Amino acid sequence: MASGMARRALGHSGFEGEGRHYAPEFTQQDIPQHANGVGNGPHVQSTTDGLEVLCGPLLNYKRMSGEQTDNPVWHGSVLVVTTPGRRPDALRLSCVGPVRNTGMTNGHSAPRDQAFSGVRLFEDPRKAFWRFEIELPFGEEERAWEYTIPMMTSANGSRPNMDKPKRFAVPSKHESMRIMFHSCNGFSVGTDEEAWSGPALWNDVLRVHDQQPFHVMVGGGDQIYNDSVRVSGPLRAWTDISNPHKRREYPFGEELRAQCDEFYFLNYCRWFSTEPFATANGQIPQLNIWDDHDIIDGFGSYTDHFMRSPVFRGIGGVAHKYYLLFQHHIPPPLSTFTTDAPQTTDAQGPSGDSVQMRDTYVMTTQQEDPSFIIGKRPGPYVEERSRSLYCQLGKRIAFLGIDARTERTRHEVNYPDTYDLIFQHARRQISASRGEIKHLVLLLGVPIAYPRLQWLENILHSPIIGPIRFLNKRFGVAGGLFNQFDGGVDLLDDLDDHYTAHQHKKERKQLVLRLQDLAKEQNVRISILGGDVHLAALGRFYSNPNLNIAAENDWRYMPNIVSSAITNKPPPAAVANLLARRNKIHHLDSETDETLLNLFDKDPGAGQPGVKPKTGDGNHATMPSRNYAIICESHSHEGGSQTNGTNGMNGINSVNGTNGNGLNGHTTNGDHATTFIPPKNTREPLHHGEENAGTTHPAAGGIARTGLAGLNGLDVTIRVEINPSDREGHTQGYGFSIPALDSGAYKGNGEKW
Known part of the structure; x- marks a missing residue:
């Protein structure tokens, strides 16, 4: 809605390919003075000249439109949180030029620019949330764009030069996005943050981004840790109650709600403004799904009668409010649960709670963004509907993020009808691409191909x-x-959160089988992202070797990239070693096996002075060290084949030829996939892209494309911290590749379908 209002105010009708019409000069009078909303907001007027920013700017990616046309459009948003009483000037967006010429270091903007007005999402006497919806065309080559919001100043003076332009990159319309994936971006209660050098790995993210820019960063959950609400926050007195019955019955009145509201807001402002994470927030578009620590540790996985207590329902509502605002840039519900207002105990009416609405404005959404897949009914403990995400990440990669927290209970992750909605939507969108989508990246907050812990x-x-x-x-x-x-x-x-927990066993199996059906029907490779467990690994589902289906033709082959945590401390080496010993070859059914790949050929920084061992000698499957992942197409589709190309800052290097040829002349896609003989021990490589996985794999650097995964496959790098005392966050890369899918070739045992 906001974008449409902005277009009307600006007097232009959208993009028209490479020769799109740029907006005329924009003035304050052009800004819409009233969006549809409830409440008048605080009766204050700022007397300062600058726009006092409490948090932001935060850049989000939303979706593409016109994917099947010659003129696709990139949709995103920028959020700033300000002191109340002042409407920001228009955001100005400029195309700086091709990334290969301009790089990602901010410089002088191009003279032509566009202007996008801000829409007020929420305002009360303490703060105001402003969203700028931006649209821009995908071009013939990768481009750098800059945006600026005039007169921005730090409200507390801690962040100088806030009005400096922020630069981000958009791939060409012929390419898919280069993805950065992270999870567990915070510290558990009691962790010595200084001993772990704070969020040091974000320095490595920015170094890599400067070399070869990320087009999107996917947050897999726990983008913030709000657990201290029970230690140093307003829930301390409640936590100290020793009687479980009294704790369950403890009321969540308006006073406690207001205190928790303040805590969650300030914690978001503090963490999202912490460097170097704050810099990444402003120049790498985010795409997020939440998990328990975005609310509080274990939310959804405690016993049902305790999860239905007023305090858990109350903080669920408050956390959901700020999750929508900070992480999705959309307005929250009119009010959240309190025991003082009976109308908030169920889905609230149009007026909400009048006490919470005093001196408050909340924008009302006229039309949901099409990237959301919204559940049919509220969750059991957060009285709001789940929000899963589907969007396209450039030309050939689709993204599906399942909201596995809003509906979660100890015995169920998502409602059956929510799965139906998700698969119907994904099938419809992939089918509409008419074969253009070759890869579906599925985000689950918790790994699904992971060692069993039922014995524990x-x-x-x-x-x-x-x-x-x-x-x-x-x-x-x-x-x-x-x-x-x-x-x-x-x-x-934590165990009850796992898909491999005994109570989720049936739901897990049904989800994997439905994914197999989708992959086979749409001829699309599905790769899964998972975090939560504070270590790195690569799990894989694949066809039972007796079926004799090469991975390139195997719709059951689904890798689960496990990358966690980017900030929180890892588990002890003994825990990781125990998990590796439990890395059995499991049988989902008679046709599907699963196990972790022996990915880690050596510890990060092995042999360097002062670097301690991370794993035992026999552990090559689980890595207990902070990490994040990079995912990109293995082969360049831009400008034909390249062996030493110049796309991007440092170029794209396709190893040993194009057209899907990998190392040693092996073809990784198509009919010649059967030249690879799968191992007897499936913890070892299942296809050419997994050969030499680890530090010697060509994808380990995370910069150059390898060509190993063929025309439509992916290269993956997991960058693992070497030394937690290194505040610059230097990492060791571990690489592997994922082939595209040609499921139409083989039924198994050499038989054609």
């Missing part, structure tokens, strides 16, 4: 825990073993 669940659920719980309650024995909420074993909420 059985121990923690066993009768031996009873006496320990009694001693804990009476004498404080084993205090770290039990959580502060329902008195349950603390580790169980």
Whole structure:
């Protein structure tokens, strides 16, 4: 809606390919003075000349439109959070030129620019949220764009030069996006943040971005850690209540809601303004799905009667409000749950809670962004509908992010009808591409191809825990073993979050089988992203080797890229080594196997002075060190084949030829895929793109394209921290490639379909 208002105000009708019409000069009078909303907001007027910014700017990617035309359009938004009482001037957007000529270092903008007006999403006496929806054309080559919002100043003086232009990159209309994936971007309660050099890996992200720009950064959940609300925040008194029954019945009145609202808001402002994360927020477009720490640790996975307590319902609503504003740039509900207002205990009416609406303005959404797949009914503990995401990341890659937190309970991740909506939408969109989409990147907050931990669940659920719980309650024995909420074993909420937990076993299997059907029907490779577990790994589903289906033709082959955490501390090496020992070859059914790849040929920085070992000698499957992932097309489609091309800052290097040829002349796609003989031990490479996976793989650098995965495959790099004491966050790269899918070739055992 905002973008349409901006276009009408600016007097232009949209893009017209390479020769699109640029907006005329923009004035303050052109800004729409009233968007549809409820409430008048605070009666204050800023007396300062500058726009006092509390947080931002935050850049988001939304979607493409016109994907199947010659003139596709990029849609995104910029969010700034300001002090109330002043309407910002228009955002100005300029095309700087081709990335290969301009790079990602900010310079002088091109003289021609566009202007986009800001729309007020929310305002109360403390803050105002302004969204600028921006649109721009995909061009014949990768381009750098700059935006600026005039007169921006830091409200507390901590961030100088805020009015400096921010630069981001958009791929050509012939290419797919270069993706950065991260998760667990924060610290658990009690972590010595200085000992881990703070968010140091974001320095590495920005270094790589300067060399070869990211077009989107996907947040896999826990973009912020709000757990301290129970330690140093307004829930401390509630947490200290020793009686679980009294804790469950504790009211969540307006006073406590207002305190929690303030806490979540300030925590978002603090963390999203922390460098170097703040710099990345302003110049790499975000695409996010939330998880438990965006609310509070374990939210959704405690016992049902405890999750339905007023305090959990209350903080669920507050966290959801700021998740929508900060991470999706959309207005929140009119009000959130309190025990003081009966109308907030169910889906609120159009007026919401009058107490919460006092001196407050909330924009009302007339039309949801088409990138959202919205559930049919509210979640059980957050009384709002789930928001999964579908969009296209350039020419050939589609993205599907499943909201696996809003509807989550201890026994169910998503409602069955939500899965139906998600698969119907994805199937419709992929079909509409008429074969252009070759790869579907699926985001799940938690890994789905991962070692089983049912043996540990059985121990923690066993009768031996009873006496320990009694001693804990009476004498404080084993205090770290039990959580502060329902008195349950603390580790169980993490285990219950896993798709591999026994209570999610059926749901997990049905999800994987439906993904297989989608991949086979649409002839699209599905690769899965997962975080949460604070280590790096690569899980894979694949056809039982007895079926004799090469990975290039195997719709069951679905890699699960596990990248976590970019900021939080990793588990001890002993835990990672134990998981690696549990890396069995599992059978989803008679036709589908799964296991982790032995990806890590050596520890990061092995042999360097002062670098400690990360894993045991026998562990090549799980890496307990902070990390993030890079995903991009293996082969360049821009300007034909390239062996030492010049696209991007440092060029794109296709290794050993084009047309899908990989190392040693092997063809990685098409009928010659059968030249690769799969190993007897499927923890080893299943196709050419997994050969030499690790530090010696051509994709390990994360910059040059390898060509190993063929015409429509992907190169993947997991960049792993070498030394947590290094505040610059230097990393070691581990690479592998993922082939595209040609599912129409083989039924199995050499038979054609």
